[in-house]
Amino acid sequence: MHILITGGTGLIGRRICKALLAEGHQLTVLSRHPETVAAKCGNGVRAITTLDEWLPEQMVDAIINLAGEPIADVHWTTARKQVLWDSRVTLTARLVQRIVAAEHKPAVLLSGSAVGYYGNQGNLELDESAGTGDDFAAHLCKTWEDVALSAESQGVRVCLLRTGLILSKDGGLLGRMLLPFKLGLGARMGDGKQWMSWIHIDDYVSTILRLLHEQDMRGPFNMTAPNPVTNAEFTRSLARALHRPALFVAPGFILRAAMGERASLLLEGQRVLPKKIEASGGSFAFKRLESALQDILS
Template sequence: MNILMTGGTGLIGSEFIRKYASEHSFTVVSRNANKARQVLGDSIQTLESIASITNIEAFDAVINLAGEPIADKRWTDTQKKKICDSRWNTTAELVAKINASDKPPKTLISGSAIGFYGNQGDRLVTEETHPHDEFTHDLCAKWETIANGVNMNRIRVATLRTGVVLSDKGGALDKMALPFKLGVGGTLGSGAQYLAWIHLQDMVRAIAFLLEHDACKGPFNLTAPEPVTNKAFSKSLASALGRPCLFNVPSFVMKMAMGESSTMILEGQCVIPKKLTTAGFKFDYPTVDEALSEIYSA
């Protein structure tokens, strides 16, 4: 396939391109073409902006992964706007380009996150679960609504409600593992809150699965089939690193350090990938012990 991608230099996009570069052709939208080629190699094509796309009909599929990192900074009003605009505006530009084409790409795969569901406590969450109204829900709901603004009679849309992506190449796991590597790791808050996660390799394989299966439409939870509590995850992470799990960081400390964004860590969701497994996708790393063992085995 000839694929147009936004967010191609990020953790997920770059790994997808690395894994499937021999099977597909990629054009990556990036404001820094030199950086994109350094990260992704010279085989990719680059475009400086969505506005510069003159032949979107040349692409078989669009994979939209662009967006400001959601947990890197405190959620000030300015940062919230940046988080939202980076997702909403990029997606709106893509949708406008697609709808203006006489022969658009066949498939749009667009990012979202399990933040769509908001705080669900220990309730089992599938794609049919009614969301709790809060910032992350508002962010993801509008993001998905914009993506679904394409002409559904001409293009298939799948949205990726992604959990915490586990990898040794960056992302959240690096930050979670650091205290354990220093010998001061432990649970966060009550430890009873759930973490819905997915190994990076299963993440990119799942995107490829959705790309290749025309019957897959609508939202998909991209999380492993066995979410775990923070306490269980902390013990597994400590074991994988050969470090102790002795400490606890109280909720009020997390709130002081992270502000409102601490809710993503202190609340969580018990999300399962019901639609993905029903469609026939098989996980290589269905349990957190298998995932962390692979990541830290090298």
């Protein structure tokens, strides 16, 4: 297959490119830094810098849409929110416009979203039928999904990737937590009762491959392992896996003062279950946080 990937140079995208190349697919990656694509995504991967380089007569069989400016890195000013929005919603809208223009429509679009779609629903267990939240992250995910879903009118099968916290040794939130935890400075966030829905990157990539190939899978998918944990449990498990204490607490009011609205990413959470993946026969190599951390940190 010829597969177009946005966000192919990112933490998730790089691993997906590797898996797709191993399956023998031809890849095109949209990147603002085309000179980095071969090194990050693999030799032979074509780089494009704008979707206009996808000409209407060129055949693209599948699209994986993961692009998005990092959500946790910078203060959520009005301008930053617009950047987060444009890099997801506006880019996805352009992608759908290109699909409309294409002479041969791709069979499938796998498009990014996040468990933030659900907002903060406390201890409630959330499968794919649960409603959306009313904060900024939830609005962003809902609109991102709605725009991607509009490709269905072109006969494209659309899968929405409601992604949880990716566990990988190559970066992401876990990558950032490692140094303080290794130094014995690991800390629970606020009261630690907020849920963290995580997934090992290997399980994420194998689920992507299933969604790509299995033609009866469509709509939203909770891309999370079946056993989410609270922040307090996550903190204990990570400290135990590193044989270090985690005695500290990062008080919620300090995080809110320092990070503003963005602190909701740390102090609120979602208890998400991968109901559709499991019901469709999907399995997880890493169902429990302890085994996922052991694998990643070994």
